[in-house]
Amino acid sequence: MTECSRPGGRIYGGGKCYDRSVFAGKRAMCSVTIGGPPPIYSGCGLNGPISEILFPSTTECSIFVGFTVIEPFLVHAPARISDGERQRWLDRYRECVLSLANAPTITHPKLADFDDAHVLKSV
Structure with missing residues (x-):
């Protein structure tokens, strides 16, 4: 189970959320090391x-x-x-950070794409 702490008032609330929040237009990336190999974290993996x-x-x-x-x-x-492979990953990470402005993003609809019941207007 994951808990996400969000500082209310200044960051969200009063109509400030999603694409209307104070961070709208800014980009965020998660960087993670994972203990197991990729197959374990696939659709059919453990x-x-x-x-x-x-x-x-x-x-x-x-x-x-x-x-x-x-x-x-x-x-x-x-x-x-x-050590060589670790250095290659560090080099890839450096390149990734240097190209954040052009990095692929996870798409999410804007608030205007939802109706009053918070359901997408068209799917």
Whole structure:
């Protein structure tokens, strides 16, 4: 179970949420090291898809306060890789951070796309 703490009042509330929040237009990315190899975190893997595991704490909370969420940067089983491979991952991370402005994002509809019952107007 994941808990997300959101500072009410200044960050959200009073109509400030999602694309109307103070962080609207800003980007956020989660960077995570994961203990196991990729197959364990797939749709058929023991732990299930990593995207579903991360969604509540990274994507949902970030979108709620207005961030455009960048696809997460994931490194699987870093304790089991060589120093050379670790350096390659660090280089990839550096490149990722340097290109955040052009990084792929996780799409989410705008508040205007929902009706008064908070259901998408057209699916």
